[in-house]
Amino acid sequence: MAELVNQHAEEMLPELEQMQRVGLFSTAEIKAVIKKRSAHEYKLVRKTKVMKDFLAYIQYEVNFLGLIHKRRKREHYFFKQDEIEYAIVSRIHRLFKQMISRWPEDLKLWISHAKFCIKWNKKVQLSKLCTRIVQVHASNPKVWILAAKWELECGDAMDKVRALFLRSFKLHLTSPEIWHEYFRAELLFAEKLQKRFKILTREDTSLNDDVGENALMKGKAAKTVYTNAIKNFPKDVNVHLKFLDILSDFIGSTDFALPLFNELKDDLGELNCNNAKMRACLAKLHLKENLGIAHEGRDKALEKKSRISNCYREFDQAVTDVNNN
Known part of the structure; x- marks a missing residue:
């Protein structure tokens, strides 16, 4: 027990010595940190493991990171982050992994770990977390959605995001939420591609060809997701309308959203022509x-008057169509 605590204490020395050397903390403060960490370490090696002990240790380290940030600003010293902050971040990752290994059923632990990875831009750890969580909680559709969102946070890993959604359909093909979030993910990726294209080329994205990234920037992948979803929910109006609701959030910020919205609207109108x-x-x-x-x-x-007139006109036509069928 004591050997493991001493081993961890020795592993902490380089970062603590670095903090003292550059003037972020005094000798007395470093000794206080060592004492506090040792107390936390001893709690973790007890035979009976308690989650609150792990959480308290993580919170202590997170608070310590915040204090380091304040000291850096005060001293105007912004070097040696790999030796200082990221050594602490690695320790927090270790604590999270130990907790998740011991209490894998607690989704809050997974979510907290993911948020920490995102905050510190730890894409590799986050991606590994996504892989692991869908293995442990495969029966929960919301977990697949969470994992896909986290993979999307990793940057350009859209292939991994798609792979997660496609794997989820083997278990949850009839989950509307997964289809909707897959649709949203493709829209977000298309939006990102379009913005990047504009920055790099300073050109309009009204492209003529529908292949490769050009097709993605026009929302073609999202349209494919929508088409496949409708096949699985041919009569569910609420599921259909949700696609329009999601897509409407992208109108104004992208070039492809409004044309795609009108295309989907016309398609749904034809598909549900007799649905009031x-x-x-x-x-x-x-x-x-x-x-x-x-x-x-x-x-x-x-x-405004024109919009109201068009609304009345379509309502009148809808009443006629529905009553005649």
């Missing part, structure tokens, strides 16, 4: 400003 709820929702879309075509210089009152 769908027809009513589609008619109400005319009232949303960001979904219409704005005419520069045109009076806003006239724009």
Whole structure:
């Protein structure tokens, strides 16, 4: 027991000596840190392991990182982060892994670890965490969604994100939430590609060809997800409408969202032409400003009147169609 504590204490010495050497902490403060850490370490090596002891140790180290940040600003010293901060970050990772290994059923631990990885830009650790969590909690659809979101946080790992969603369908093909989040992920990736393209080329992204990244920037992958989802939920209007709701968040920030929105809207209108709820929702879309075509210089009152008129017209047509079938 004492040997393991002493081993960990020795592993801490380089970072502590570095902090003292560069003037971030005094000798007395370093001794206090060693004493506090040793107390935490002894609690962790007891025969009866308690989660709160691990959490308390992690919180202590997180607070210590915050104090180091303040000291750096005060001393105007911003070097040696690998030797100082990242040594502490590695220790926190070790503590999280020990907790998850001992209490794998507690999703809060996985989520806390993932948030820590994201905060410190630890993409490799986060990706490994994603792989592990879907193995342990494969029966939970929300876990697959979480893992995919975390992989998306890793940057350009869209291939891993897609792989996670496709694997999830082997167990949860009838989960609307997974289909919706897969759709959202493809939209986010398309948005990212489009923004990057504009920055690098300073050109419009109205591209003519629909292959490779050009197709992705037009939301073609998202459209494919939508098409496959509709096949699995052919009569579920709520599932259908959610795709429009998700896509509407991208209108205004991307070039592809509005054309794709209109394409999906027309498709759903045709698919659900006799469904009163769908027809009513589609008619109400005319009232949303960001979904219409704005005419520069045109009076806003006239724009609003035109939207209301179109809404009434579509409602009238919907009533006729539904009553005749």
